Amino acid sequence: MVLRTLCVTFLCTFVLPLTLFLAALKLWEVYCLRRKDPSCEKPLPPGSMGLPFLGETLQLVLQRYKFLKMKVRKYGHIYKTHLFGNPTVRIMGAENVKQILLGEHKLVSVQWPASVRTILGAGCLSSLHDSEHKHRKRVILKAFSREALENYIPVMGEEIRAGLRRWLDSGSCVLVYPEMKRLMFGIAMRILLGFEPTHTTQQTQQELIEAFEEMIRNLFSLPIDVPFSGLYRGLKARNVIHAKIEENIRKKVARREAPAHFQDALQLLIEHSEKSEHPLRLQELKESATELLFGGHETTASTATSLVTFLALHPAVLRKVRGELQEQGLLSRDTADNKQITIELLAQLKYTGSVIKETLRMSPPVPGGFRVALKTFVLNGYQIPKGWNVIYSICDTHDVATNFSKKDEFNPDRFMEGSSEKDACRFSYIPFGGGSRSCVGKEFAKILLKIFTVELVRACDWELLNGPPTMKTNPTVYPVDNLPTKFTPFPYKM
Structure with a gap:
C-alpha cells in the first residue's frame, strides 16, 4: 500500500x-x-522554436552573445527561431543581407518588435512605410545637409573640448561609457533640439538622460502594458521625454525666428514641415525628435567608447593618427589653435577616417535590423514564409565576411587607398545598414566621431585600468565595466 x-x-x-x-x-x-507555406517546396531554415509562447526570447535577453554564437555554430548563416512573440528567421552574410536590404517594399518591410513600436511611436521614421517614409526622410535629411553639418561643427568641437577638460580635471578614474553618453547627449541636445547650455538646460538634460536610460532599458520588452512591467516603465519615461520636447517645440513655433549662429535639426524639421503639403502633427514632431535624440547620441556614444578602447590597445595606430594630424597642422599648438576645422579639412584625414571605419567594422553599435516578410520568398535555398519576422545581423555579417583578412585584428590600413579590402562588397560592411533604410544621420555621425577623435588624441593620453573590456548589447554595444580609464594631458605638440 x-x-x-x-x-x-x-x-x-x-x-x-x-x-x-x-x-x-x-x-x-x-x-x-x-506556419510553413505549403505552396513553396523549399524547406524552412534549420533551427529551434524554443518554449511554448515564450519561444527563445528569454535566452536571447539573458545570454545574448553566447546564445547567438551557439546558434551560428549549430545552424550556420540562416536559421529559424521564435522571438518577441513571432516566428523569426535570423540571417547574416553579404549575399543574404543584400537580398533583404534591396528587397524593401518588395519582399520585406520594416517591422520592429511591438514594444519598440509602442514606445518610439508609429510616427517615427523607422516605423513608416512607402511614400510616408520617403517624404519624412527627405524632410529629416534637410537637417543633415552639407550646409547644416558645416554649421554644427563649431558646437561639436566646443562640447567635446569641454567634456575632455572634465575628464582631465577629474584627476582620477573616469568611467568612459556613462561619461561618453553624457557628452554625446549634450551635443545632441544642442545640435538636434536646440537647447542652449544654461543652468536650466543642465537640469533638463539630466532629467532627459535619466528618462532615456529608463526608456532604452525597456525598449525590447514583453508587449504587456501593466503597472511595473517593462513596457509600462518605458512608456512612462517616454512621456517625460515627450513633455520636454513639446515644451521646446512650442517655444520655437512661438519665436518664429532662426537663431543667429545656426539652425538646429528640430528647427529645420519644423520649418520644412510647415512648408510641406502634409505638415507633421505635434505628436509626429515629438516622435521624430525623440528618434533623432536616441539615434544621435546612443550610437555615437557606443562607437566613441569603442574608439577610446581600440586606440588605447593599439598605440601604433594612435601614433599614426597623431602623425596625420601633425601633417595637417592640427597637432602643434602654434597652428592648431588658429586652424578652423571644416568638412574639407576633415575629409583630408584619411587615416583617422579609416580608424573610425575599422572601429565600426569590429564593434558596430547597432547589432542588426528587423523586417517582416511581405510574401513567401526563397533565401539561400530556404523558404521565408509570409508574415515571419526577419532579423539581419550587422555584427555577424562583418564577422563572416570573406573579403576581410585577419578579421579579429584591428587594422585601419585595410580601408586605406590601395588596399584590396577597401572596395569590398558593400554588403560585407554595413555599420549604417543599407538600401532605402540606411541611417539618415550617418554623415552627422561620421563628422562627430572624426572631430571627437581629433580632439581626443591631441588633448589626452589615457590608460584602460581594467584592460580590454567585455562587451554587451542592450540595445547598443557597450563595455560591461563602463571602461574605467585614467586620462592625462598630452603635450599637444610633436
Whole structure:
C-alpha cells in the first residue's frame, strides 16, 4: 500500500508534469511548423522554436552573445527561431543581407518588435512605410545637409573640448561609457533640439538622460502594458521625454525666428514641415525628435567608447593618427589653435577616417535590423514564409565576411587607398545598414566621431585600468565595466 502511494506520488509529481511539458513542446513545434507555406517546396531554415509562447526570447535577453554564437555554430548563416512573440528567421552574410536590404517594399518591410513600436511611436521614421517614409526622410535629411553639418561643427568641437577638460580635471578614474553618453547627449541636445547650455538646460538634460536610460532599458520588452512591467516603465519615461520636447517645440513655433549662429535639426524639421503639403502633427514632431535624440547620441556614444578602447590597445595606430594630424597642422599648438576645422579639412584625414571605419567594422553599435516578410520568398535555398519576422545581423555579417583578412585584428590600413579590402562588397560592411533604410544621420555621425577623435588624441593620453573590456548589447554595444580609464594631458605638440 505504501509502495503504491509512493509510486502514485512520484508519477503525479514528476512523470506527469514532465510528460505534459514534453507534449506541450511537441505541440508547439507542430504549431510552428504549420506556419510553413505549403505552396513553396523549399524547406524552412534549420533551427529551434524554443518554449511554448515564450519561444527563445528569454535566452536571447539573458545570454545574448553566447546564445547567438551557439546558434551560428549549430545552424550556420540562416536559421529559424521564435522571438518577441513571432516566428523569426535570423540571417547574416553579404549575399543574404543584400537580398533583404534591396528587397524593401518588395519582399520585406520594416517591422520592429511591438514594444519598440509602442514606445518610439508609429510616427517615427523607422516605423513608416512607402511614400510616408520617403517624404519624412527627405524632410529629416534637410537637417543633415552639407550646409547644416558645416554649421554644427563649431558646437561639436566646443562640447567635446569641454567634456575632455572634465575628464582631465577629474584627476582620477573616469568611467568612459556613462561619461561618453553624457557628452554625446549634450551635443545632441544642442545640435538636434536646440537647447542652449544654461543652468536650466543642465537640469533638463539630466532629467532627459535619466528618462532615456529608463526608456532604452525597456525598449525590447514583453508587449504587456501593466503597472511595473517593462513596457509600462518605458512608456512612462517616454512621456517625460515627450513633455520636454513639446515644451521646446512650442517655444520655437512661438519665436518664429532662426537663431543667429545656426539652425538646429528640430528647427529645420519644423520649418520644412510647415512648408510641406502634409505638415507633421505635434505628436509626429515629438516622435521624430525623440528618434533623432536616441539615434544621435546612443550610437555615437557606443562607437566613441569603442574608439577610446581600440586606440588605447593599439598605440601604433594612435601614433599614426597623431602623425596625420601633425601633417595637417592640427597637432602643434602654434597652428592648431588658429586652424578652423571644416568638412574639407576633415575629409583630408584619411587615416583617422579609416580608424573610425575599422572601429565600426569590429564593434558596430547597432547589432542588426528587423523586417517582416511581405510574401513567401526563397533565401539561400530556404523558404521565408509570409508574415515571419526577419532579423539581419550587422555584427555577424562583418564577422563572416570573406573579403576581410585577419578579421579579429584591428587594422585601419585595410580601408586605406590601395588596399584590396577597401572596395569590398558593400554588403560585407554595413555599420549604417543599407538600401532605402540606411541611417539618415550617418554623415552627422561620421563628422562627430572624426572631430571627437581629433580632439581626443591631441588633448589626452589615457590608460584602460581594467584592460580590454567585455562587451554587451542592450540595445547598443557597450563595455560591461563602463571602461574605467585614467586620462592625462598630452603635450599637444610633436
